Amino acid sequence: MKLLFQQQTIQLDSQSTTEEVIENINNLLEKDYYFSHFIADGVEIYEGHEQFLNSHTGQIEKLEIITKTVKEFTNDILLSVESYTEQATLLLETLSNEFYNSPSGETWGQFAQLMESLQWINGVIELLRNQEEKVKNWSQYEEIAGTIQQELLNLEEAVENEDFVLIGDIIQYEIAPNFESLHEASKTTIDTEGTRPNLN
Incomplete structure (x- = not known):
């Protein structure tokens, strides 16, 4: 071969x-x-x-x-982050509302997906952190990563205590705004340093 x-x-x-x-x-x-x-x-x-x-x-x-x-790979990953965070922001509002009412089995399934996506985002930020040449707005990602780490711990604690209102609060007031910030950060990086697929 x-x-x-x-x-x-x-x-x-x-x-x-x-x-x-x-x-x-x-x-x-x-x-x-x-x-x-x-x-x-x-x-x-x-x-x-x-x-x-x-x-x-x-x-x-x-x-x-x-x-x-590295540049192409980073660009592709940030395009995924930008697209994912845009879609997820709407779903987070619904998810937090379900926790305020009474979470069903389906709600817990969506919550598990949210936890997986937070881990994925941590992985993406870790990848950016390990690059020799950092993206220009790296400090934005660093700040978001710190908040997400903290909120993951808070979510775990709220789940252990079965505090559904707190879970809803964390999703609505902490996670959702961070997804919006991450969406903006990735958009900025792509538009200033990366490329978008040619839509024509």
Whole structure:
């Protein structure tokens, strides 16, 4: 199997294991690149990379590695953040109202999704924090991250105490405004340093 990345080609043994292929991919990618996807014999594979390699070991002739620069990767993630926070702001109002009344099973399901999204946002901010070259409005993200961390702790405590009114308050008065701030921060970064997909 030929492993191709930019101008480099590595010839791998046809008996190479999935682990060896992944190790070679990681060695090719320097700190300036993030893995996006690969093209196996002309077929683009965007997810389930490991499973794909496992089930096609020994059959792939050419594996082309597609990457993004740190800047492109950051831009894509911030486009996701901008879109997600815009949609979520409306849902948060409904969710907080449900806690003020009487949370149903569905409410708790949406609350679990909110907790997951807060963890995802923390991950995104951590990624921005670890970049050598910070985005220009980095201090905005840093401030939002600090507040979200605190509110996660407050939410956990409110859930333990079964204080539904407090959960509703935290969602409405703390989380929702932070989502709005994050929406504005990501919008600012994209518009001043990034790019938007061409809609024409």
